[in-house]
Amino acid sequence: MTPGPVRRRLADGREILYFDDEPGRPHDAVDSRPLDRVTTDSELRWDPMFGGWAVLAGHRQARTYRPPAGRCPLCPTRGEYATEIPDASYDVVVFENRFPSFTGAGERPCTQPVEGLAVPGYGRCEVVVPTDVHKAGIADLSPGRVRTLIDAWAQRTDELSHRPDIAAVSVFENRGDAVGVTLEHTHQQIYAFPFVPPITARFAASMADHRDRTGRCLVCDQLTHSLDAGDRTVSRRTKWSVVVPFAARWPFEVNVVPHRHVRGLPDLDAPERDELAEVWRDLFRRYDALFDQPRLPTIAAWHQMPSGTVDGHLFAQAFSVQRDADKLKYLAGSESAYGQWVLDVPPERTAELLRAAG
Amino acid sequence: MTPGPVRRRLADGREILYFDDEPGRPHDAVDSRPLDRVTTDSELRWDPMFGGWAVLAGHRQARTYRPPAGRCPLCPTRGEYATEIPDASYDVVVFENRFPSFTGAGERPCTQPVEGLAVPGYGRCEVVVPTDVHKAGIADLSPGRVRTLIDAWAQRTDELSHRPDIAAVSVFENRGDAVGVTLEHTHQQIYAFPFVPPITARFAASMADHRDRTGRCLVCDQLTHSLDAGDRTVSRRTKWSVVVPFAARWPFEVNVVPHRHVRGLPDLDAPERDELAEVWRDLFRRYDALFDQPRLPTIAAWHQMPSGTVDGHLFAQAFSVQRDADKLKYLAGSESAYGQWVLDVPPERTAELLRAAG
Numbered sequence: 158m159t160p161g162p163v164r165r166r167l168a169d170g171r172e173i174l175y176f177d178d179e180p181g182r183p184h185d186a187v188d189s190r191p192l193d194r195v196t197t198d199s200e201l202r203w204d205p206m207f208g209g210w211a212v213l214a215g216h217r218q219a220r221t222y223r224p225p226a227g228r229c230p231l232c233p234t235r236g237e238y239a240t241e242i243p244d245a246s247y248d249v250v251v252f253e254n255r256f257p258s259f260t261g262a263g264e265r266p267c268t269q270p271v272e273g274l275a276v277p278g279y280g281r282c283e284v285v286v287p288t289d290v291h292k293a294g295i296a297d298l299s300p301g302r303v304r305t306l307i308d309a310w311a312q313r314t315d316e317l318s319h320r321p322d323i324a325a326v327s328v329f330e331n332r333g334d335a336v337g338v339t340l341e342h343t344h345q346q347i348y349a350f351p352f353v354p355p356i357t358a359r360f361a362a363s364m365a366d367h368r369d370r371t372g373r374c375l376v377c378d379q380l381t382h383s384l385d386a387g388d389r390t391v392s393r394r395t396k397w398s399v400v401v402p403f404a405a406r407w408p409f410e411v412n413v414v415p416h417r418h419v420r421g422l423p424d425l426d427a428p429e430r431d432e433l434a435e436v437w438r439d440l441f442r443r444y445d446a447l448f449d450q451p452r453l454p455t456i457a458a459w460h461q462m463p464s465g466t467v468d469g470h471l472f473a474q475a476f477s478v479q480r481d482a483d484k485l486k487y488l489a490g491s492e493s494a495y496g497q498w499v500l501d502v503p504p505e506r507t508a509e510l511l512r513a514a515g
Numbered sequence: 516m517t518p519g520p521v522r523r524r525l526a527d528g529r530e531i532l533y534f535d536d537e538p539g540r541p542h543d544a545v546d547s548r549p550l551d552r553v554t555t556d557s558e559l560r561w562d563p564m565f566g567g568w569a570v571l572a573g574h575r576q577a578r579t580y581r582p583p584a585g586r587c588p589l590c591p592t593r594g595e596y597a598t599e600i601p602d603a604s605y606d607v608v609v610f611e612n613r614f615p616s617f618t619g620a621g622e623r624p625c626t627q628p629v630e631g632l633a634v635p636g637y638g639r640c641e642v643v644v645p646t647d648v649h650k651a652g653i654a655d656l657s658p659g660r661v662r663t664l665i666d667a668w669a670q671r672t673d674e675l676s677h678r679p680d681i682a683a684v685s686v687f688e689n690r691g692d693a694v695g696v697t698l699e700h701t702h703q704q705i706y707a708f709p710f711v712p713p714i715t716a717r718f719a720a721s722m723a724d725h726r727d728r729t730g731r732c733l734v735c736d737q738l739t740h741s742l743d744a745g746d747r748t749v750s751r752r753t754k755w756s757v758v759v760p761f762a763a764r765w766p767f768e769v770n771v772v773p774h775r776h777v778r779g780l781p782d783l784d785a786p787e788r789d790e791l792a793e794v795w796r797d798l799f800r801r802y803d804a805l806f807d808q809p810r811l812p813t814i815a816a817w818h819q820m821p822s823g824t825v826d827g828h829l830f831a832q833a834f835s836v837q838r839d840a841d842k843l844k845y846l847a848g849s850e851s852a853y854g855q856w857v858l859d860v861p862p863e864r865t866a867e868l869l870r871a872a873g
Contacts, residue, residue, distance in 0.1 A: 202762035203762060204762035205733060205762075206733065207714060207721065211762035211858060212855065213858050214857055214859065215859060327848075329852055330848070331848050337847050348849060348855075355854030356853050360564060363566060404568075404569035405569060406569050456851055456852055490687035490704065491687075491706060493846075495687075495712035495714050496717070497567075497713065504571075
């Protein structure tokens with residue numbers, strides 16, 4: 158539905174893709190940096206105690222950490238300082254992460270690992286930059302630009318999920334120092350995992366179980382349940398609703414749910430993408446208004462089904478790590494060691510606050 | 516094996532228990548504070564999307580948050596200011612948390628919940644204070660005092676795990692601002708859960724599966740595997756070893772494992788408790804030496820089997836949320852939204868650093 162991106166290579170061979178608001182823009186700038194080829198040593202280690210794969214990516218310890226002003230690697234290249242993006246201006250750009258958790262191509266790790274198993278961490282990590290303005294947040298972008306961004310997310314999901322060695326594609330944005338963001342310039346990340354990450358696996362199992370028991374879609378049922386209850390609804394539009402989940406774990410957690418039963422970002426039609434662009438900007442405007450703090454620290458993550466799963470219902474989960482105007486939500490023993498979240502703010506109160514922030 | 520604690524009540528009816536290094540110490544001080552009875556509204560909400568119970572504890576939003584000097588609620592009561600502990604001095608004291616995630620007694624929640632289910636959050640949350648010296652850390656305590664502390668953990672586990680409405684007892688210590696600790700005075704917490712928390716459930720399933728497949732204990736096998744490999748061993752004593760797990764997720768993660776196949780803290784014999792007191796102090800001394808920073812932010816958590824499980828092998832998991840001398844490990848999108856940890860420091864390097872810090 159959208160013209161494909163313009164594809165180029167960075168000096169070290171990494172791919173960079175330009176998604177333009179209007180087609181036909183030239184992308185002829187060349188990356189002239191004397192970059193060494195990225196060498197990574199990502200390793201997946203099977204955890205027989207708590208299950209799942211632990212990812213070891215030692216090279217990430219050296220990743221760019223809060224660079225000084227004028228040294229942002231996500232800004233366009235306009236003067237002496239060559240950034241990750243050779244062009245002097247851009248709309249939406251996607252490139253392979255220089256410090257990836259997963260890289261290269263190979264076989265998916267076996268699904269019944271023996272103890273002590275370690276395999277290479279194949280996969281792909283991408284950085285998505287939706288604006289060449291260093292200080293702009295999602296709420297500052299035009300609806301048209303957010304629409305281009307959504308097209309970029311969808312194209313990347315579609316392409317990566319067709320790779321035989323990719324098991325799941327995630328698209329997420331970390332925002333704010335308190336979330337540990339090392340680069341201030343607004344960006345999203347795409348992790349194309351060589352295995353299904355634990356929460357995605359759990360969600361897929363819940364979907365399958367609900368379908369088996371009731372013949373219905375769990376997300377469709379949850380959405381109906383939330384909209385009927387009413388007191389957890391933040392906003393309801395023609396094609397999308399924003400609701401606080403009944404069993405929220407995080408401060409100011411919401412689900413952004415398409416009304417139509419669509420499997421993933423690539424399946425959204427043009428009117429759905431147009432409305433999502435509005436809904437997405439509106440959500441971040443509400444977050445920023447909540448405590449009158451620009452850039453409330455948030456995580457926003459799309460949940461898409463593992464590759465090859467036919468049933469599925471896309472939604473985004475967004476939440477803050479800040480539980481009050483001046484207090485953070487920390488993950489301590491209960492959460493980090495036992496996996497048990499304790500929430501201070503009732504979901505119904507969250508919805509009330511986010512409605513008022515609209 | 517140990518004399519039982521001396522039991523008293525605080526002004527609002529909460530229980531307080533004194534565990535003394537030597538028996539016979541009087542505990543006659545009376546809590547004279549005009550405290551209202553604690554009212555809590557803990558609620559468990561079943562999450563049909565990601566599974567498990569979300570705990571809602573709205574009253575905790577008002578919990579004591581980094582009180583000023585001279586207003587520490589965990590210090591002994593010595594002057595005008597009445598703390599949570601009426602005595603003017605104490606060894607180890609345990610009391611019911613004034614801002615608990617779980618409280619009261621009732622039935623365990625049903626294990627096959629329907630959508631939208633909410634039930635009261637019964638259970639018990641306790642605070643354990645191992646010293647009346649405000650600034651003392653675990654490494655500053657005498658081996659005898661740490662031994663008293665271990666006895667307190669064991670007694671509390673034993674008593675609480677026999678309650679029919681308690682499904683699992685966890686004992687953990689959060690340390691450092693970066694972990695979100697709201698009270699600086701060294702303390703541990705005990706959560707007596709009315710359900711089995713997710714990571715405990717996952718571990719119990721791994722244990723059962725390994726036993727089914729091999730006839731052996733998973734923790735025994737993992738310990739042998741680690742000690743044989745050697746490069747992940749931090750320290751090895753007669754009855755305990757400290758090893759870095761092969762598939763560690765956290766910076767400077769270690770397991771503290773008894774060589775004997777014991778199910779939980781109450782099953783440790785006297786020589787095992789004596790040696791653990793040394794091992795525990797030594798571990799925190801190493802953490803503090805790692806970057807020459809007293810009180811490196813850490814979480815230390817005991818993994819015990821759910822109540823009623825016959826098979827089991829106790830161990831503690833300890834780790835830091837700091838990945839370098841000046842950098843924290845944040846849980847962002849990959850960890851918080853997809854449950855996927857990415858580690859920067861190889862387990863073998865962690866062991867090397869912790870051995871050198873000994």
